[in-house]
Amino acid sequence: MRDDFSQTVKENLAKRVGYKCSNPSCRCLTSGPQVNPDKSIIIGVASHITAASSDGPRYDNTITSDERGSSENGIWLCQNCGKLVDNDTTRYTVEILQDWKRRAEYDALLEVEGRSKQLTDPRASVF
Numbered sequence: 522m523r524d525d526f527s528q529t530v531k532e533n534l535a536k537r538v539g540y541k542c543s544n545p546s547c548r549c550l551t552s553g554p555q556v557n558p559d560k561s562i563i564i565g566v567a568s569h570i571t572a573a574s575s576d577g578p579r580y581d582n583t584i585t586s587d588e589r590g591s592s593e594n595g596i597w598l599c600q601n602c603g604k605l606v607d608n609d610t611t612r613y614t615v616e617i618l619q620d621w622k623r624r625a626e627y628d629a630l631l632e633v634e635g636r637s638k639q640l641t642d643p644r645a646s647v648f
């Protein structure tokens with residue numbers, strides 16, 4: 522039995538990081554145009570921080586089924602990074618993924634508020 526994310530949770534995870542991969546050393550854009558003007562391409566995945574099923578990576582049997590399928594247990598990654606974190610769970614721990622998520626959401630907030638440009642513009646006064 523798998524506690525998969527709903528479509529709403531997946532979209533929420535993607536939007537909260539501006540459809541960019543949450544891996545701080547990747548940050549690639551995961552959405553773009555398809556040739557058909559009515560369609561788009563998504564190369565991102567809503568990955569489980571702790572696995573959706575008991576045989577999956579970083580499974581946590583102390584949380585409920587609802588918690589397992591909630592936004593709090595998800596992180597938006599590109600397909601490469603999604604594969605990466607699930608194939609080396611010793612390196613990519615729950616704590617690491619939660620840190621990536623926090624930083625990616627913070628970066629998205631700065632960007633959506635227009636503050637990321639100020640912080641990288643050497644002429645701008647930060648404070």
Ligand SMILES: [Zn+2]
Pocket residue numbers: 542543544547548549598599600601602603
């Ligand atoms: Zn990535």
